[in-house]
Amino acid sequence: MTRGNRLSGVFGLFGVFGSFSLSGKSGERGEMSYKRVTQKIIDKLESITGRENVLTKEEDIEPYSHDETPQLKFSPEVVVKVKDTSQVHQLLALCNKEKIPITPRGGGTGVTGGAVPVKGGVVLSFEKMNQIKDIDIENQMVVVQPGVINGNLQRELEKEGLFYPVNPASMDSCTIGGNVAESSSGANAVKYGGTKEYVCGIKAVLPSGELIKAGGKLVKNATDYRLIQLITGSEGTLAAITEIILRTVPLPETRVDLIVPVNKLSTVKNIISKIWQEKIIPASIEYIDELTIKITKDFVQQPPSLPVAHHYLLIGVDGKEERVTKDIEILGQICMDEKVEDVLVAEDRPAREKLWKLRQSIRDALLKFSLTMVEEDIVVPRSKITEFVEKINQVCSEYSLTAGVFGHLGDGNVHLNLLKTSSCQDEWEKKVKKALDKLFKIAISMGGKISGEHGIGLVKKAYLPLVMSPAEIDIIRKTKLTFDPNNILNPGKIFDL
Ligand SMILES: Cc1cc2nc3c(=O)[nH]c(=O)nc-3n(C[C@H](O)[C@H](O)[C@H](O)COP(=O)(O)OP(=O)(O)OC[C@H]3O[C@@H](n4cnc5c(N)ncnc54)[C@H](O)[C@@H]3O)c2cc1C
Structure with missing residues (x-):
């Protein structure tokens, strides 16, 4: 067990979070008083899950000190891998009795710091409960x-x-x-x-x-x-x-995916409106902007060849063969009416997988391209989504910020990735903060929220009061206290108690 290890809260963008040290006696960590993991506790943990499922060495616990959120790292004191519900029951009962913070963890792919043990303590890993x-x-x-x-x-x-x-x-x-x-x-x-x-x-x-x-x-x-x-x-x-x-x-009988390259956002809006008017419900309507496509094509091996355009829609339809054929015909007509040429149709599995590989590689590509990035997943009513993307472009240009914009346009959910390519960190952070303040307010005025799917976690909690009234926050706070009066389960996330 590495005791007295320093927990580093590296990112601190906007000064919301700082680093803290465990190299003292047990005591205050934030608003609640927690105890440290002692050798006696480790012995008890080992008796619950077996010694091989309790990690304490620095090199073993390092992978559990972060998720996929850029520049965010806090070390747990111990990682415990559970195998069944009974072990989880014993573990939580122990942590509750001893007032030790415990943070559940799945694959660690979260992008808002949800699985990062900001108060130290135990990381409860579910990786072995995979049946x-x-x-x-x-x-x-x-x-x-x-x-x-x-x-x-x-x-x-x-x-x-x-x-x-x-x-x-x-x-x-x-x-x-x-x-x-x-x-x-x-x-x-x-x-x-x-x-x-x-x-x-x-x-x-x-x-x-x-x-x-x-x-x-x-x-x-x-x-x-x-x-x-x-x-x-x-x-x-x-x-x-x-x-x-x-x-x-x-399982749908068949699926076809289309890449629709478009030069104007107004055309994107028209295409989506017409899809609804025609009563087609595609499985997916994804959006990718020009910069994001370029960066991702440079990143993946053997990218699909795509025509140059300012905006791309990736539309997938699935269902019974006959229905899908009909939907594709209608989509083709919509594109022709909107004077969109060079629509790519991926019918067989390898072609479809190539397109989706590109889509799924976007985040890694942007992270590799940029020194760091701030990512938002704002959601607005889907009728407002192209207007909101337009606003993103305007605000980014106002603050000279580089952004990779993509996301689930058919759900009104856009991923805005502000990329740090050069310039000084302080100046970039200030510009990012101003741009985001503006964009959150615009989204909220459109009836939107600050997260469509990534959650609040640690990195978005400063913004929660923008979208929830004090009375609403009070309800979730009281709910948390009903479930977890000692605030041991994933403390420090979503809001402060
Ligand atoms: C490249 C990339 C692409 C992504 N694309 C998407 C996307 O398309 N859509 C989307 O919604 N998200 C996306 N995400 C975000 C992320 O993958 C999701 O939030 C995902 O659901 C997290 O799952 P995980 O197993 O990795 O959870 P973790 O990151 O390990 O944990 C996430 C949260 O769940 C809690 N948790 C985990 N397991 C349990 C449990 N058993 N009991 C209680 N709490 C638990 C953790 O405490 C934490 O708060 C993406 C992330 C990356 C890196």
């Missing part, structure tokens, strides 16, 4: 442990002719537990919705160690206070999820 327990074809449901990787679930279900449509771009490394905790979505949300629409049952352990079971293999349930909905999207602050029942849908 698909039951694929129930009759009920079209699947029972999984939280550590199942999203992409692995997709592939297993496909073998049975079933489809779990929630496909975050991180699907090959994020877990279902993390998806539920973040209420994540993917590119298929236009037609199929996000995680919230699929969770029918949850087993979870409360910070006290008590086990709760909400829902079941039920299509309907009007029996409780929507506990499932409360835990889904609670970012690991209310309960540790140990089992999930998900609804699935039949």
Whole structure:
């Protein structure tokens, strides 16, 4: 066990968070008083999970001190890998009794610092709880442990002719537990919705160690206070999820994806409006701007060849063969009416996978291109989304900021990535802050929110009062205290108590 190790809060953009040290006695960490992990506690942890599942060496715990949020790092004192609900129950009961902070972790792909142990203590890793327990074809449901990787679930279900449509771009490394905790979505949300629409049952352990079971293999349930909905999207602050029942849908017969290169945002708006008017519901309507395409094409191996344009739409339609053929014909007509040429159609799987590989590589490409980046995932009513993208371009140009803009246009959800290419850090941070203040206010005036899918975590919590009134924040604060009176579960996230 490395004791007295320094926890570094490196990023501190906008001065919201700082670094702190554990190299003192037990004491105040923020607003609550927590105890440190002693050798006696380590012994108890080892007796719960076995010695091999308790990590204390600096090099072993380092990977658990960050997620995918740029420049954010806080070390846990110990990492514990659990294998079943009973171990989670014992672990939480122990941490609650000893007042030790504990942070659940899935794949560590979060981008708002949700799995980063900002108060030190224990990281509770679900990586070994990765079993698909039951694929129930009759009920079209699947029972999984939280550590199942999203992409692995997709592939297993496909073998049975079933489809779990929630496909975050991180699907090959994020877990279902993390998806539920973040209420994540993917590119298929236009037609199929996000995680919230699929969770029918949850087993979870409360910070006290008590086990709760909400829902079941039920299509309907009007029996409780929507506990499932409360835990889904609670970012690991209310309960540790140990089992999930998900609804699935039949695997679509076929899918076709189109890349539509467009030069004006007004054309993007017209195309999307016409899609709704024609009553087509594509699985996906993704947007990628010119700079982002260029950076990503330079990043991936063997990128698809695309015509040069200022904006790109990636539209996917799926369903029965006949319906998809009809939808593609209508989409083709819409593009012709809007004078869009060079539409690329990807019908077979390798061609489609090449397009989606490009889409899924965007974030890594932008991170490689930029010294650092600030990423936002603002959501507005979908009728306002092209107007909002226009505002992003205006505000970025006003502050001379470089941005990679892409996202789920069909859901009104845009990913704005402010890239630091050169210039001094202080000056860049000031400009970013001013630009974001302006853009958040514009989004809110349009009826939007500061996060569509990435959550608040640590890095967005300073902005929560912009979108929630004191009375609303008070309700979630009291809810947190009802679940977790000692504030041991993922403390420091979403809001301060
Ligand atoms: C390249 C890339 C692309 C991405 N694309 C998308 C996208 O398209 N859509 C999208 O929504 N997000 C996306 N994300 C963000 C991220 O992948 C999601 O938030 C994902 O759901 C996190 O899952 P995870 O298993 O990695 O969770 P982690 O990062 O490990 O944890 C996330 C949160 O969940 C909590 N948690 C994890 N497991 C449990 C559990 N069992 N019980 C209770 N709480 C738990 C943690 O405490 C933390 O607060 C992307 C990220 C990257 C890096």
